[in-house]
Amino acid sequence: MNSAFRAMIIAGVLLSLPATAPSVRAQQFADGAATQMSPAEAQNGNSTASVSAFGDSSEPVRIRSAFAETWQLGDSAIHALRGGQGVGGLAELQHGGVSLSAENLVVFDTAGADGHLIRVYAEGRVLYESHGQWRHLTTHSMELTSAGPSEISSDYRTTGDPQSEPSALVRRAIARFSPTRDAGIVQTALQVGPDTFAPPQFSTVPEGATPLSRRVQIRPRSSQPLHVESSRSTDTIPEEQVFVISGGVNVLIEGLQMDIGGRPIQPGLVDLSADQVVIWTQPNESVGLEPGQTLVQPASTRFQVYLEGNILVRMNQNTITASHAFFDANNDRAMLLNAELRAYIPQTGGEVRVRAERLRQVSADRFHAQNGWTTTSPYGRPGYRLQASDIFVEPGPISPFTPLDPNTGLPLRGNPLWVTALNSQLMVGDVPVLRLPKVSAPAEDPHIPLRRFVVEQDRIFGLQAKTVWNLSKLLGQPAQPGSQWDLLADVLSQRGPGIGIEGTYDRQNSLGRMNGSSNIYYQYDSGTDVLGRDRRSVAPEDSSRGGVIWRHRQTLPGDALLFGEIGFLSDRNYWESFHERRFDTEKD
Template sequence: MSGEINSVYRYVSHILWLAFVFITMLGGAATIAPAQTSFFGAPKASYEESEYEPSEEESIEISAEYSQQWEEDFVKVSILKGNCRIQQGDAVLRSRQMVIWHRKSRKTDRVSVYLEGEVRVDLPGESKNENSLLVNLVTQNGVKAKIRRSAANIASDDDPLLKRATQRRGVPHDHQLKRAQFIVEKPPLEGPEFAPMPEPELNVGFRRIRLFPRSAVPYNVQSFPSTHTVPPEQIWVITGGVNLLIDGVNGLGMVDMSADRIIIWTDGRDTQNFNSEIRQSKETPFEIYLEGNIEIRQGTYHLKANRAFYDAREGRGVMLDAELKTHVPELGENIRVRASQIRQLSKGAYLAQNAWATGSQFGKPGYRIQSSDIFIEDRETMPWIGSGSMELDPLTGQPVPNKRAWISSSNNTFLVGDVPLLYLPYVTSPAEDIYFPISGLRFGNDRIFGFQVETEWDMYKLLGLERQPGTEWKGQVDYYSYRGVGIGQSGNYNGSNLLGFDNVFNGGGKMFYIHDSGTDNLGLDRRALVPSTKDRYLINLQHRQESPFGMTLTGEGGLISDRNFQEEYFESDFDSAKDVETLLHLKQQQENWSWSVIGRTKLNNFNDTTDWLPKADLYLLGEPLFGNLLSWTSHSSVGYGKLKPAAAPYNPQQDVFTPLPFIADSQGLVAMTRNQLEAPFHLGPFKMVPYVMGEAAYWEQGLQQQTIDRLYGSAGLRGSIQFERIFADVYSPFFNLNGLAHKMSLEGDYSFSDSSENLSNIAQYNEFDDNAQERFRERLVINTFGGVLPPQFDPRFYAVRTGAGRGVTDPYYEMVDDQQVLRMAWRHRLQTKSGPPDQQRIKDWMTLDLEASYFPDAQRDNFGEDFGLLGGHYQWFLGDRTTLAANAYYDLFDGGQELWDVSLTSKRTNRLSVNVAMQQIKGGGGLDSQILSASLSYVMSQKWSAGISTAYDLGENINRGQTLSITRTGADFLMSLGMTYDQSTGNAGIGLTIMPRFGNFGTGPSDLSSLFSSAAQ
């Protein structure tokens, strides 16, 4: 067979042979046949034949929602439940519950895992589902576990899962991922092993004091009694540098302090000779004065001061001209508090006066928070939603609170250098949120919004709430001199086990309000639109939840004050984000079937929308019949729909509007069922798929509120053939070629369709455009075509020509009609190999796809032209960083589309990125645009980067706009200066964005473009 294909390949290049192939396709003889030759080695073996063994040098990672664990005969046994996952290398195993036996030796960890309930095994290149599975794993790099809730020392011998796992473990199993095997122990590293010597345990009620020289120079001691106090005291004066360790301080553990000079007062009634180690009762007074280069270490706190006093009995102290430093793991760096005076009130509780706090490690930071008082304490915190990720107390079963450093401060001024910017009277938050609540600041000025100040705030920090894992909560306060003051909230979240059920969820929301005193400028003929209300707002909330058995729940809620608010203030979201909707959607998908129910309603009257009250869909895909001779695909839908056409604009003289012709005020029952049968077979090297599809549909009200019954049927034949030729000796380092394979396929799809009802009578209940496109169509008829839409630009007839609604599962099934068409494609892939010799991978070097459609009834189906929808798509990957691309789409009838574009994208280094593109959009009615665009970004140094972009319309000889930005990345701040010009709106503006680099929560350069979503740009 391979010889036949290669023989055919030699003649493909001849034009006559190609014509013969296409003529054959016209008769229904085309479809893809699988390649018979392998370019990069033999075909991959089946799952049963393959055997993947993860490397023992890779660690084992285990995660679950809940765990019980205990130890039996030096083996740690664990029962895991809820979203269980275990991974070693590229092997990933998942199930609802697991039992794990973990035995640890000196160099290796051996782990036996029993998985049960929706077991899935993902290996490189293959996956498999099981009801249960037993797996043995070995690693030399340790076992890591991430459990949300755990209970220790709880044996569960009567647990049914443990019984099944133990029974399964006692018999051999054929599906082991990796059998236990003899491990060659690596020789130990040279040199002795050192283990820390245990400290002698102190008797309860006693403390121990030890003194050491601070350097190689011994210290000096003077000792004398003081009889002027009651009771008498013994005084020791130590000079020359001393290090003092105190064990047994109430609740504090060890206190480590050192200074140039120390004075100690203790009870004189229990006088003893001075010694480098002293033991005494915890109730015995022991007071210390320190002076000169003082350092005190206590737990995670490190203090420095010039002078200090410390009372070991009370666990309190005072430090003058001091600095406190503590490491915050959540932040990934140290927090510094500098003050004229720091008082230690108890363990982990400090009060700093006339102080400033910062996360910067510079001596004098570029930014800081100056406060009159800063109070730092170790606080036990409980999440305010759910139980969080805390461990459970094995005795009470209750969550064990987390302990974390907490900071409260009064009279706070945020300083950049020595310049005060913002003031807050009181702030309280965890130490990782020490920074001022503002997370972004932007100044700007343009012709639409005037002078602008946009601020973004961390609401957790501002309100003094504990930051919840997996959540982000931002506040927004903006000022626009031409428009007013705007306030907003935004955030997102993700997590699992919502309300105690097994699920994974995520979501987010955005709210914004402004009392707007200006007019909207949306470009071209819409530069001074008066809003229908001055109180303008947007609310958009979204939630998605995935549960076992393939269940997915999606909820959305959205409300906008008026027609143009989102396009004016959130233009990026209006153009490219999902529409703001209010709906509830429940879906279940299992294997090749699924069902869904959706309820949706419209809260705004200025967009075309369909209310579904509700709608249900049932899908069945590729069900084999008669021993795989036939394949059955089905889609049925029923619902009560209510079409709501968009209301006219508030000022239609300026904001032109034409209602879409396929949207009417119709409502009622909408039902449909589609079924398709396919019978694939091979005819020599051709793969043939004859098919037949039938549909019965019902609309209680059509475009003229009439009842519509439609029967639709389609029959056809898809065919393809694939060729392959290997050029193993082709090699060129200049063109990045290491061998070359040419893979080519010829495809054809002939179909004959007939409908009992004309499409022009059917209302479009199922939307196929988003709101931004519909809004454009409502204006296009008047401002481009003078009030009459040419039929070649009717979007529904274009969808019929392209076959957008012919598929069984297509959501907008209304868009079909009588049609006869042959769709043809000629696809090419030139592939090579790249990477190191032992790990080479296949990649596309060049691709070319050519498409065309032939319409036998051209007058009815294609405006009198036999051929149409001519398309081409080309890509040349010159290297890993450079791509040349070109696309074209043409129709041959008068006034047809003539679209093409060509672009070159190059990122030759990590510092320079360039894109140059040329695009043409041309059609009937005088639509003609040729836009040349270019953009460049360049990192000049570690501190400076710049970007520039421009666009010019050669067809209309109009400058479309430019942008320029310069960014400085400093140690404390990231600042960006941007300038823009937009010909459409006539707007020119300048903006300065400042973002503090706050530890791991700081915003990087890539976040500049998305810091503020408002359109004051």
């Protein structure tokens, strides 16, 4: 799945909406977007319940992760933990009857006279459990008390430099616990007095660094003027500025950045059009959000958009239509109702269509589509389609050949995304021709070196197992642009094993463009050749057989062309016996 395609699949909880005011309907969308459902829950039809949790201050706080980075600032220790030691890939925290697991954890451990006050911030696939009751969350924060420091078990640990700029994860955790944030924190175990959390003092951003910003412009979709209502909402903490715009609205957003699978994706200009739009943002960062004006605000500023009625979203050459939509730029949440995505495929010049009743994005790299289908047919009623009751796109397992960061031991480009479809059907017209209860496959390169595996059976070679392996991935080397080299490994039950190397290249050198192909293959043959009517059992000259072929073309200055071939065959019958099609069509 390419970056533009992944960035287009923005979705969230979609509800059957009553005929209420746009701002009320929009708030219903936002309230439901944090609820997350797993493939198992979708298959079983179950949801989760939320409860309060209480820990035990006499027990230590135990944390397990794949990677941990620690800063020591006076009496406080800060731990940034990523990944897990188990199959799920989640960092885990245990304290009495309370457990917390997530993709990322930040722990502030402050020593005091009565023990240790431990603040925990979690984000990404958060699972919070207390005495057998659990809930899924997008982010979570809580306070714990313990007689001793937190006990951390990690596969790879480093010590951070207090003089360096903290990571975005640590900055988000600091913002969550900052005294300027009025939202309450879940108290588990001993109830303490007023929050005295002091944000740790890292060095500031180096001079000359430019923070990310976004530019927002609102304009009418037609010649009719817009109707704009602006008010400050005091029902939220902190307060928000709410804009309700109707009359056919076009919203242009530039400078967005999405984090998909650990990789920053900048889709460029996002063009949103709808009959009505509701926008939430910070009051002090909303000056200029008027029709015809351009608002420039930091990328960290809260910015949420709800749209309804004839929605059209354009990003590059991709479009989405929907009846209702919600987009949260800061929390990687979005939702679409009755949505259809048309994504351009540059390799074929065509489009792929994805349609669903409900599309959700529940975190930066987790998506969920309900009652959807996909097809490459351009017709409104496609003649063929692949449909499913639930489709999940989420990080999956990594292969042993996945490139790892030498400093962290984690995947260099994040975990590969996998697609899981439940109750899948391949439809031709309205007739199902194939049913599968559950299908799971990588949505992008899973870094597995095996490129092809074929099993065949015939009377000449017997049972055949033929494999093609990506040589670069097999050796753990980066792929060279413009070239592809494969290892061939085959077993023929009536003839014997074979092994070889096959490759193509198309590159530019100092003389000009060069391209070519090469094939080296060795076959151990314990059988006889079957070559025709009067040659049904021809014994080979030697049991060691094979060939070498290299073809090369080099463009030279002055429109000159240099080309050549080198070939070698072990015997006159090898080519005809093992590669009959190439024997009939290629040069002798």
